[in-house]
Amino acid sequence: MHAVLHRAACAAFVVLCAGTLVAERVPLGSRGVAYLALHLAASGAMFGAWALAGRAGSSAVAWVLAAGCAARVVVAFAPYVTSHDVGRYLWDARVVLAGFDPYQLDPSATVLDALRA
Numbered sequence: 001m002h003a004v005l006h007r008a009a010c011a012a013f014v015v016l017c018a019g020t021l022v023a024e025r026v027p028l029g030s031r032g033v034a035y036l037a038l039h040l041a042a043s044g045a046m047f048g049a050w051a052l053a054g055r056a057g058s059s060a061v062a063w064v065l066a067a068g069c070a071a072r073v074v075v076a077f078a079p080y081v082t083s084h085d086v087g088r089y090l091w092d093a094r095v096v097l098a099g100f101d102p103y104q105l106d107p108s109a110t111v112l113d114a115l116r117a
Contacts, residue, residue, distance in 0.1 A: 002055040009049035010067035016042035017071040020078035042071075091115075 019038045026034040049067065053060040092102040094115050105112060 002052050003057050003059070006049055006052040006055075006060055007063055009045050009052060010063045012045040013042050013049065013067050014070045014074065016045055018074045020075055024079040 016038055020035070023031060023034055023038070046064075046067070049060075049064055053064060091107065095102040095105065095112060098112075098115055100112065
C-alpha cells in the first residue's frame with residue numbers, strides 16, 4: 001500500500017509541475033496566486049513521496065529521481081510566471097553583442113530598434 005501511495009505522490013508531483021504550462025492562461029492579476037498554489041501542492045506531493053519513501057520499498061529512490069527528472073523536462077517548456085529575468089539577460093546579451101552598453105541605454109532607445117526585429 002505504501003508503494004502505491006508513494007508512486008501516486010511522485011506522479012502527482014509531475015502532473016502539478018505540468019500545471020505550470022497553463023499558468024500563462026490565468027488572468028494576469030491572479031498568476032501569482034495560481035503559481036503559489038501549484039508550487040505548494042507540488043511541494044506537498046514531493047514531501048509526501050519523501051515521507052513514504054522509507055516504507056515504499058527499494059524502488060522508492062528510483063521513483064523520486066524519475067519524478068524529479070520528468071518534472072525538470074516539463075518545467076523547461078513552461079512560460080515565465082514570476083520573472084522575466086531570462087528574457088532580460090538574453091536582451092542584454094544581444095545589446096552587448098551589438099556593441100552597446102545595456103546599462104547606459106534604455107531598452108526602448110531608438111538606437112536599439114534594429115535589435116528588436
